[in-house]
Amino acid sequence: GVYAGGAAAGEKGSYLSNNDNMVSGKNPDIVGRDDYPTGITAPWRWNEWNNGASVVPDGPFINKADEGSRPQSASDGLGLPYMWFRNAVKTDDHFSPNRQVPSAGILGSLPTGVKRNQPWQTLLFRPDPGDNHPGAANPPDYLLMDWFWMPIVEPYAISEPFSTSGRVNMNYKIAPFDYINRTTALRAALESEKVVAIPSSKISEYKNPVGNPGARHPNPESFAWRSNASDTYRHDLDLTSIINQMNTAKFDNDEIYKSATEICTVDLLQTSSGGVRPAELTGDNMLEAPYTAIYPKLTTKSNTFRVHYRVQYLKQAKRAAEQDPEWQIWYEDRDQVLAEQRGSYLIERYIDPNDPNIVNGAQAGQSNDFAQNPNLNLEDFYQFRVLSHKKFAP
Numbered sequence: 001g002v003y004a005g006g007a008a009a010g011e012k013g014s015y016l017s018n019n020d021n022m023v024s025g026k027n028p029d030i031v032g033r034d035d036y037p038t039g040i041t042a043p044w045r046w047n048e049w050n051n052g053a054s055v056v057p058d059g060p061f062i063n064k065a066d067e068g069s070r071p072q073s074a075s076d077g078l079g080l081p082y083m084w085f086r087n088a089v090k091t092d093d094h095f096s097p098n099r100q101v102p103s104a105g106i107l108g109s110l111p112t113g114v115k116r117n118q119p120w121q122t123l124l125f126r127p128d129p130g131d132n133h134p135g136a137a138n139p140p141d142y143l144l145m146d147w148f149w150m151p152i153v154e155p156y157a158i159s160e161p162f163s164t165s166g167r168v169n170m171n172y173k174i175a176p177f178d179y180i181n182r183t184t185a186l187r188a189a190l191e192s193e194k195v196v197a198i199p200s201s202k203i204s205e206y207k208n209p210v211g212n213p214g215a216r217h218p219n220p221e222s223f224a225w226r227s228n229a230s231d232t233y234r235h236d237l238d239l240t241s242i243i244n245q246m247n248t249a250k251f252d253n254d255e256i257y258k259s260a261t262e263i264c265t266v267d268l269l270q271t272s273s274g275g276v277r278p279a280e281l282t283g284d285n286m287l288e289a290p291y292t293a294i295y296p297k298l299t300t301k302s303n304t305f306r307v308h309y310r311v312q313y314l315k316q317a318k319r320a321a322e323q324d325p326e327w328q329i330w331y332e333d334r335d336q337v338l339a340e341q342r343g344s345y346l347i348e349r350y351i352d353p354n355d356p357n358i359v360n361g362a363q364a365g366q367s368n369d370f371a372q373n374p375n376l377n378l379e380d381f382y383q384f385r386v387l388s389h390k391k392f393a394p
Contacts, residue, residue, distance in 0.1 A: 352383065
């Protein structure tokens with residue numbers, strides 16, 4: 001997209017959403033709605049355009065990485081280095097060292113339908129928006145994220161090759177003890193994220209500067225520059241509603257999540273501020289941003305397990321006859337527990353990256369390139385080791 005200050009004031013139909021014109025000078029520089037070619041996907045069909053950072057017009061961006069790391073200085077009047085604009089809004093929720101590329105979800109704004117006359121179609125890394133989106137058909141687009149791996153670096157570098165240490169398992173149910181609700185870790189992974197919903201009523205305002213254009217917006221919780229500094233378009237997640245949704249989608253049907261990318265099927269837009277839905281002004285990058293940040297925190301295959309055991313050495317009293325069926329029955333008043341031990345083992349499931357079978361291939365004469373040889377499977381190389389052992393001795 002080429003932008004030259006936006007459409008002229010009063011020009012009808014120059015916008016990306018299915019709504020009225022934006023504030024003068026901030027309209028996207030595209031063909032007007034009344035003149036949009038028939039038979040070609042329009043931008044308002046799936047909201048697969050990006051919200052431009054700060055006062056940058058919305059348009060067909062490919063997802064701008066977060067580069068804001070320079071603190072605001074009152075002395076020099078310079079702001080954070082977003083795009084080519086000075087004094088843009090700081091997004092305080094991106095505090096990770098992996099802020100620029102939290103995960104492969106950052107690729108979600110790459111176009112995929114240009115050659116099929118669907119120029120406003122991108123990779124779909126969020127729930128199906130409906131209307132026959134190609135990215136929701138099997139296999140869904142979000143599975144592409146499984147080809148990428150991001151290390152865990154907070155609170156310190158703890159990632160090892162093929163390890164899921166530091167990640168939260170989406171399959172939080174414990175079989176067969178499904179009455180135990182252990183959702184604390186998953187809630188912690190979701191807690192710091194927010195969702196953006198820009199109401200249609202703000203179309204003529206949400207790109208407006210407030211006061212002096214050279215000053216930073218006074219509300220750090222705001223999404224962009226606007227006429228009312230008290231407006232907040234970023235909302236907290238309703239964690240309980242999200243957990244209930246995951247229960248209904250999988251666990252209540254005796255199913256599990258097989259890939260962490262399936263977080264993209266969960267509707268995060270159930271918010272604690274009244275169930276705010278994505279308004280027409282919310283771009284694809286804002287709709288997918290929480291999934292991009294949450295995905296690297298999750299897994300469906302834990303590597304460490306604590307196994308609790310209780311072992312007893314039993315001795316049965318002599319039975320009347322060797323074939324007496326009573327030998328299958330334990331009698332508390334006659335039979336004895338000679339010894340007992342209780343405790344736990346911490347067991348790790350791991351892969352040794354120096355395993356010669358991985359380096360040389362699973363079988364003689366086969367290619368050891370996992371991308372080229374479909375017969376190779378890393379599941380065959382997992383081993384187990386005991387990290388710690390505790391005895392229960394009250």
